[in-house]
Amino acid sequence: MGRLFLIRHGQTDSNSGQMFQGQMDTSLNALGHQQAYQMAEYMKKYKLDAIYCSSLLRARQTAAPLAMAQGIAYHPMDLLKEASFGEWEGVPFTEINKMDPNAMTTFLERPGEFTPPGGESFVQSQKRAIKA
Numbered sequence: 001m002g003r004l005f006l007i008r009h010g011q012t013d014s015n016s017g018q019m020f021q022g023q024m025d026t027s028l029n030a031l032g033h034q035q036a037y038q039m040a041e042y043m044k045k046y047k048l049d050a051i052y053c054s055s056l057l058r059a060r061q062t063a064a065p066l067a068m069a070q071g072i073a074y075h076p077m078d079l080l081k082e083a084s085f086g087e088w089e090g091v092p093f094t095e096i097n098k099m100d101p102n103a104m105t106t107f108l109e110r111p112g113e114f115t116p117p118g119g120e121s122f123v124q125s126q127k128r129a130i131k132a
Contacts, residue, residue, distance in 0.1 A: 005046070009054075009062040010035035018093045022085035022119065028061045040065035048072065052132065054080040079132035083125035086118025 010032030014021040028036065043066055051074040053063040063074040088096055097104045107114045115121040120128075 002049075003046075005043070005048075007039060007043075007062065007066075009056075009058040010039075012058050014090070020085040020088040020091055020093070020096070020116070022083060022089040023056065023081050024089050025057050028058050032058065033061065036062040036065045040069040044069055051075065052077055052080060054078075054082065056081055077132050079128050081125075081128075083122055084119040085116045086120075088116045088119065 010028045012021065012026045012032055013029050014024065014026050016029065016031075039062070048066075048070045049072075051063055051067050051070070051072060053059040053074055053076055055076040055078045059080070060074070060076055063076075067074040093104070103114070103116075107116070112122055115124075
């Protein structure tokens with residue numbers, strides 16, 4: 001029986017700025033790169049057979065040190081991209097809350113029932129990721 005490790009990408013400026021990032025193709029910041037190398041070092045105790053990641057830059061930058069440490073390639077896949085937040089992408093949480101407090105409340109309290117304007121629901125993104 002195999003194991004599956006799910007690893008989140010390192011920090012980006014959008015994360016630290018509390019913005020909806022979604023499918024914006026952002027880079028890791030300095031801390032994010034450090035986190036990726038620390039994760040790769042930690043994961044050396046495991047022998048990985050394969051590494052799959054989102055095709056977004058921040059995910060590839062997180063996977064690269066792990067792949068190097070393991071001596072294997074990583075495989076970017078569009079199906080593993082983060083959920084699309086549509087019109088909310090690149091917008092700080094506080095701005096969304098000012099523009100549409102009801103939508104933000106629904107998203108926070110019942111995220112499985114909400115689709116951001118022009119984006120996709122978590123159910124849609126889950127179905128996409130399951131195909132991967």
